[in-house]
Amino acid sequence: MEALAYVLLIALLIFGILERRVREAMKQETEPLVLQGKVETFKPTGKRILEFLETVLVMTTDDPYRRAFSSRYKVPRVLKLAGFGPDIYLNIRDGPGNIP
Numbered sequence: 001m002e003a004l005a006y007v008l009l010i011a012l013l014i015f016g017i018l019e020r021r022v023r024e025a026m027k028q029e030t031e032p033l034v035l036q037g038k039v040e041t042f043k044p045t046g047k048r049i050l051e052f053l054e055t056v057l058v059m060t061t062d063d064p065y066r067r068a069f070s071s072r073y074k075v076p077r078v079l080k081l082a083g084f085g086p087d088i089y090l091n092i093r094d095g096p097g098n099i100p
Helices: 002-026 046-054 075-082
Strands: 033-035 039-041 058-060 067-069
Touching: 002 046, 002 075, 033 046, 033 075, 046 075
Parallel strands: none
Antiparallel strands: 033 039, 058 067
16 A cells, blocks of 8 residues: 555655646747637646546557647647657557667
8 A cells, every 4th residue: 555655646746846847848939829818828737637648649640659749739739849859659669679
């Protein structure tokens, strides 16, 4: 039971860091973030950010080791605001360039 409490604590800390990173990055933005339900905000909550990322549609491409985002979503902006690149969704880890 104690181990579960530690896992939940770590998850909550990561959740808070995600929210803080996006909010800090939004301070330099001039365009609000449009989340689900067409909600525009400069201070998204961690829950709203995760809800937005939950519906990400990733499509395959002609290259079997590469994917692409659907043009309906502004996922690259959200990932950039959180401090990540789109490659965390798009690159397939076991591609030909990643074989040890």
